[in-house]
Amino acid sequence: MNKPLVLIVDDEPDIRELLEITLNRMDIQTCCAENIAGGKTLLQQKSFDLCLTDMQLPDGNGLELVDFIQALPDPIPVAVITAHGSIESAILAMKKGAFDFVSKPVDLSTLRQLVNNALKLFNTEGAVAKERRPRHxxxxxxxxxxxxxxxxxxxxxxxxxxxxxxxxxxxxxxxxxxxxxxxxxxxxxxxxxxxxxxxxxxxxxxxxxxxxxxxxxxxxxxxxxxxxxxxxxxxxxxxxxxxxxxxxxxxxxxxxxxxxxxxxxxxxxxxxxxxxxxxxxxxxxxxxxxxxxxxxxxxxxxxxxVPPLRDRPDDIPVLVDHILAKLTGAGKQDRPSLSPSALSALRHYYFPGNVRELENILERALALYDGNIIEIDDLSLPKAVRGGTKAPEYDETAGSLEEHLERIEKQALTLALEANKWDKAAAAEQLGLSFRSLRYRLKQFDMDS
Structure with a gap:
């Protein structure tokens, strides 16, 4: 196998020599440049696996090199070397796409770990990475x-x-x-x-x-x-x-x-x-x-x-199918399905507890339904939702967006408490909240009494 090739960009000869010796001992080849212009030239001439660049260079800032690498057709990992205490520079570099940073004086064990992580990423992208894609x-x-x-x-x-x-x-x-x-x-x-x-x-x-x-x-x-x-x-x-x-x-x-x-x-x-x-x-x-x-x-x-479930109602059918499969362990032909009215009610529900609440609703429905179809009455939803009422529409004349959302949340809390006869633990479970989170919200809205 070809040895990895790393580009080192630093204007201090001692630092370049230290990095070269360290990487060569890791069986890694190196090329060096002392400024941004030299680094860009080498990047256009050779195929590198990683770039290590100082932040302060004679002809500019290392961030310029980060931007240059990110704009390449096949960008490589780039790590920045910052002066001790210049954490703001490191943060800005990572916002721009830098892989990581290391501070001066360079700790060699930290440097070796950083290089290994970067090269491992470079080598596992492609077929292996695609197998871990989050689509499913x-x-x-x-x-x-x-x-x-x-x-x-x-x-x-x-x-x-x-x-x-x-x-x-x-x-x-x-x-x-x-x-x-x-x-x-x-x-x-x-x-x-x-x-x-x-x-x-x-x-x-x-x-x-x-x-x-x-x-x-x-x-x-x-x-x-x-x-x-x-x-x-x-x-x-x-x-x-x-x-x-x-x-x-x-x-x-x-x-x-x-x-x-x-x-x-x-x-x-x-x-x-x-x-x-x-x-x-x-x-x-x-x-x-x-x-x-x-x-x-x-x-x-x-x-x-991460958006709330109410902002993506079109995803609810596939989520329902996935959750029912997980809860029942049954194949598509054998597991229950939702009636059109039940699915419609879920699509119009506000879901203050989001996906966790959807799981709780379906788990309870599995204990209540008869036959192969889960009906709307099997879902533990507030009466207004079972009747087909949507979450309140936003009225621009009714105050700020924050005030509007507070009213909706208060309504959801009240409905859950009423549905569970003011049993706070049961209401928290229905909403997909911890008991502590429910108490925090009730106190925040002066509803804890």
Whole structure:
């Protein structure tokens, strides 16, 4: 097999020599340029597998080279080398399509891991990557779902942190898993954690691990989530629930790519791809001071919004068929189907709990229906929906869009509570929400009494 060929662009001879020696010892060939013009010339003359470029070059900024490579017919992974503390430059580079970054002074173990990840991605694209395409996992042919699948394809070719926004139950964790499965890290661990489910006093130990005897009850060394995800992907769901003290430590871990277990004197290098999600509005939380602005910009390098189910009603039939197949384990000929009126009711339902709520509705319907057809009365939907009423239309004279959406959400909460005789746990299940999320919403709308 031909050896990989890497382009190194840096104006410092010592750095070029260090990178060349390191990569040559990895059985990788190298070519060097000392400025942007030389790098562009070599890119047009040779076929490279990876480019490593400094940000500050004599004839311009390394971002210009990132843009140039992204515009090539077959763009290659490009990683930027930044001065220590210039995290803003690294973030901008990844927004433009850079694969990853490494800070000066260059840590050689971090560099080797970055190069291996990039080359693995380059070698697995094509036939292998196509087998992992999300078409059969992220269902729906609506325009928004086609756009999300295309964006997942693109994001899988980067190491940039991705912030996945969307309502509860809309499929944010599924999107995160698909980004991981299509990436160069697919053969390593995908570690998902709900930040709201960890007691605050245990968070630092859960994230970074601890040493034996570091606190009462620490009877042995324990690895944290960062170490468990080493070489793979760490997904922080409901990242908005992180307390401010841990936000500071998380920011440092992301920027320095190192962690310090509780009770340890030494920092440990970690190599993870960070994905995060929440149903809350992080920008509003930054404004009110409950979420750090620097952490927000660090995890929100790329924003991927997952639309609510009500915005893609044409996808409901294929989702229904998939969920029924999963719940019954039956073939297409043997599993039940929905009557036209039942399917119409689902298409017109507001779905505050999104796809998770659709699954709950169909699971209950399977316990109630007779014969081979699920009728509208078998669906646990509010009476207004069973009667064919659509979600309220937006009236421009009725206030802002935010006020309009609040009225719709209040109506959905009220209908669910009434349908379940004010049993909050049952209402939360019907809406596809956790009990904690339901209580948060009720308190937010002054409905908790």
């Amino acid at each position: 996992m992220l269902l729906g042919e609506s325009l928004v779902m086609q756009e999300i699948r295309a964006k997942i394809d693109k994001l899988a070719r980067s190491q940039a942190p991705v912030y996945i926004s969307g309502e509860s139950g809309s499929g944010k964790e599924l999107v995160a898993r698909l980004i991981h499965q299509q990436s160069s890290r697919s053969d390593r661990a995908f570690v998902a954690i709900n930040c709201g489910a960890i007691p605050h006093e245990l968070m630092e130990s859960e994230f970074f691990g601890h040493k034996k005897g570091s606190f009462t009850g620490a009877v042995s060394d324990k690895k944290g989530l960062f170490q468990a995800a080493q070489g793979g992907t760490l997904f922080l769901d409901e990242v908005a629930d992180l307390p401010l003290p841990l936000q500071v430590k998380l920011l440092r871990a992301i920027q320095e790519k190192k962690i310090r277990p509780v009770g340890d004197q030494q920092e440990i290098p970690v190599d993870i791809r960070l994905l995060s999600a929440t149903h809350r509005n992080l920008s509003d939380m930054v404004q009110d001071g409950s979420f750090r602005q620097d952490l927000y910009y660090r995890i929100n390098v790329i924003d991927l919004h």
